[in-house]
Amino acid sequence: MSTDLPHPQLHTLEGCVLQSIDHPASPSPSLSPAPSPSPTPVTVATALVDTFVRLGVTHAFGVMGGAMAPLFHAIVHSDITTLHLRHEAGAAFAAIEASLATRRPVLVFTTAGPGLTNAITGMLAARWDGAHVIFVSASTSAANRGRVATQETTPSSVLGGGLFLPGGALHYATTLEHPAQLATIAAQLASGLARPGGFVAHVSLPIDMQNAACARVACIGDGRGLLPMCSPSVVAEHAALLAGRAPVVWLGFGARHAAKPIRKLVERTGARVMCSPRAKGIFPEDHPQFLGVTGLGGHTRVDEQLVADRPRHTLVLGTRMGESTSFWASELTPSQSFIHVDADPSVFGVAYPEVRTHAVVADVGAYVTALLDALGPGRAPWSVANAEPRELAPPVVARPSGPVRPQFLFAELQRVVVEGSDAWIMAESGNSFCWSTHHLRFAEPGRYRVSTGFGSMGHATTGVVGAAVACGGKAVALVGDGAMMMMNEIHSAVQYGADALWVVLNDACYLMCAQGMKVMGWKPFSCELPPVDFVALARAIGADGERVTTESEVGPALERAMKVRGPWVLDVTIDRAESPPSGRRNRSLMQQGFATGSRAQ
Numbered sequence: 001m002s003t004d005l006p007h008p009q010l011h012t013l014e015g016c017v018l019q020s021i022d023h024p025a026s027p028s029p030s031l032s033p034a035p036s037p038s039p040t041p042v043t044v045a046t047a048l049v050d051t052f053v054r055l056g057v058t059h060a061f062g063v064m065g066g067a068m069a070p071l072f073h074a075i076v077h078s079d080i081t082t083l084h085l086r087h088e089a090g091a092a093f094a095a096i097e098a099s100l101a102t103r104r105p106v107l108v109f110t111t112a113g114p115g116l117t118n119a120i121t122g123m124l125a126a127r128w129d130g131a132h133v134i135f136v137s138a139s140t141s142a143a144n145r146g147r148v149a150t151q152e153t154t155p156s157s158v159l160g161g162g163l164f165l166p167g168g169a170l171h172y173a174t175t176l177e178h179p180a181q182l183a184t185i186a187a188q189l190a191s192g193l194a195r196p197g198g199f200v201a202h203v204s205l206p207i208d209m210q211n212a213a214c215a216r217v218a219c220i221g222d223g224r225g226l227l228p229m230c231s232p233s234v235v236a237e238h239a240a241l242l243a244g245r246a247p248v249v250w251l252g253f254g255a256r257h258a259a260k261p262i263r264k265l266v267e268r269t270g271a272r273v274m275c276s277p278r279a280k281g282i283f284p285e286d287h288p289q290f291l292g293v294t295g296l297g298g299h300t301r302v303d304e305q306l307v308a309d310r311p312r313h314t315l316v317l318g319t320r321m322g323e324s325t326s327f328w329a330s331e332l333t334p335s336q337s338f339i340h341v342d343a344d345p346s347v348f349g350v351a352y353p354e355v356r357t358h359a360v361v362a363d364v365g366a367y368v369t370a371l372l373d374a375l376g377p378g379r380a381p382w383s384v385a386n387a388e389p390r391e392l393a394p395p396v397v398a399r400p401s402g403p404v405r406p407q408f409l410f411a412e413l414q415r416v417v418v419e420g421s422d423a424w425i426m427a428e429s430g431n432s433f434c435w436s437t438h439h440l441r442f443a444e445p446g447r448y449r450v451s452t453g454f455g456s457m458g459h460a461t462t463g464v465v466g467a468a469v470a471c472g473g474k475a476v477a478l479v480g481d482g483a484m485m486m487m488n489e490i491h492s493a494v495q496y497g498a499d500a501l502w503v504v505l506n507d508a509c510y511l512m513c514a515q516g517m518k519v520m521g522w523k524p525f526s527c528e529l530p531p532v533d534f535v536a537l538a539r540a541i542g543a544d545g546e547r548v549t550t551e552s553e554v555g556p557a558l559e560r561a562m563k564v565r566g567p568w569v570l571d572v573t574i575d576r577a578e579s580p581p582s583g584r585r586n587r588s589l590m591q592q593g594f595a596t597g598s599r600a601q
């Protein structure tokens with residue numbers, strides 16, 4: 001939906017500066033979301049929601065309950081578009097995708113007790129994936145704590161306080177016990193939301209606080225100055241360090257807003273480029289200097305080429321190089337050092353502690369621009385490597401009968417969805433994200449979403465609704481039948497007319513598990529699933545769809561699906577015999593200790 005994603009912007013409102021994260025597709029005038037004059041808030045709930053609006057929140061996802069009635073009322077009656085979903089985890093996943101697709105902070109709301117605990121997985125995913133999410137929930141009033149209140153929710157009653165303290169899932173957590181706290185909370189949220197690498201906050205609102213009298217927050221803090229940048233002398237040192245031989249550039253999700261300067265740097269220096277699964281498209285995948293994707297679903301040719309021609313230095317931009325990006329493979333390391341650039345100071349030396357690392361706390365775009373300046377316009381110290389266009393895999397030809405091979409399905413997805421539309425594309429945990437990371441090719445950032453690191457099933461089956469609603473355009477989820485049965489938000493998509501398409505890889509199996517167990521020497525146990533007719537399921541809950549059982553039907557059915565406006569399910573019968581490109585994951589598990597275990601039959 002968008003190619004050039006702007007940085008978070010700061011806007012002045014009523015004499016105060018506040019943080020807002022822009023919608024990439026509409027750089028103006030929505031950049032200055034001066035809120036329509038809302039009635040003067042008179043309660044904590046309305047003042048808090050007014051603060052969220054002024055922080056740039058335009059969408060909220062959640063499930064309400066009695067303990068949050070005044071808060072829910074305040075949200076629904078604000079300028080925030082509110083979606084009342086079927087599960088709090090689905091709401092959190094939808095919020096993550098809405099936030100990442102629009103670069104705005106998104107609200108998740110839940111009631112106390114089970115509402116709160118249902119959202120935990122989603123909050124962890126939000127932090128892993130770098131979303132800007134404000135989570136607001138109801139809790140038990142101080143006067144009733146410890147009295148077996150219904151859904152009693154206090155820092156000590158819910159999971160040892162994990163959602164009431166910063167750390168783990170949350171960058172910031174607080175319980176609003178007095179209206180006077182609101183100004184501080186607003187300031188903390190404003191500065192947190194300015195963090196480029198994401199921010200997840202939880203504001204717990206006790207029942208008796210929600211209707212307490214409260215004035216509107218007068219002034220919200222200024223998040224400017226938080227974008228980190230290292231000194232010019234360090235950049236100059238790096239330019240000197242890199243001189244002489246083309247480096248390798250390793251791109252991660254944290255580099256997604258810096259596509260233009262990165263391409264300039266790569267073409268000027270002759271660097272070779274590899275990327276994490278989440279960074280697909282930041283550098284065009286059909287570019288002659290692109291080696292391939294590392295990690296889960298990636299390309300083994302990357303390792304082979306680096307072994308054959310090992311770089312001295314690798315410039316790491318915005319990736320933590322975690323297991324799902326690297327499998328900690330030594331083949332991907334340089335002979336001398338990493339120059340590792342990230343806005344988050346906690347990521348350095350973590351994945352490869354044994355490799356010398358020049359750690360740079362900086363915004364990736366600002367760093368690359370400074371490096372280009374340091375190199376100078378006429379300076380081209382490296383020869384262009386790898387200039388020959390890479391040979392593409394031969395086209396997969398449709399076979400007349402039998403179930404659909406994933407390779408064929410993904411070739412058609414490339415043609416119809418990637419190249420034939422500007423839809424947002426998400427791949428689900430399971431075989432889908434291996435096939436898609438391996439076979440789809442993107443020429444720009446902001447098209448592909450995959451949660452390889454946290455990897456929760458249900459992320460795409462529900463998140464697709466958040467992306468579609470927040471972007472106001474088509475979003476496509478590539479998902480397994482097991483994930484669809486775990487959770488989906490088709491019913492919510494019907495309620496809100498979300499333009500979401502689910503392409504279900506229907507193999508009546510937890511196939512990734514079954515195939516993985518086989519590879520590791522176990523007999524797959526109980527991974528077969530009773531068959532599901534997902535078109536019938538969609539129809540039963542108000543949506544519609546089409547079933548595809550042979551390869552010749554795939555293309556026309558996809559083209560029809562892309563023309564539909566509103567929720568649609570394309571149920572594709574998948575050939576289970578094909579092995580997905582997930583071998584490195586199984587090998588990594590073996591190396592972590594499974595190789596020595598006994599094989600129960």
Ligand SMILES: Cc1ncc(C[n+]2csc(CCOP(=O)(O)OP(=O)(O)O)c2C)c(N)n1
Pocket residue numbers: 429430431432455456457458479480481482483484505507509510511512513
């Ligand atoms: C919440 C959660 N539970 C369990 C897993 C482990 N897991 C990863 S893939 C998978 C099976 C996926 O099956 P399906 O959705 O049918 O996709 P397939 O691999 O068959 O294409 C499981 C259980 C997970 N990633 N997330």
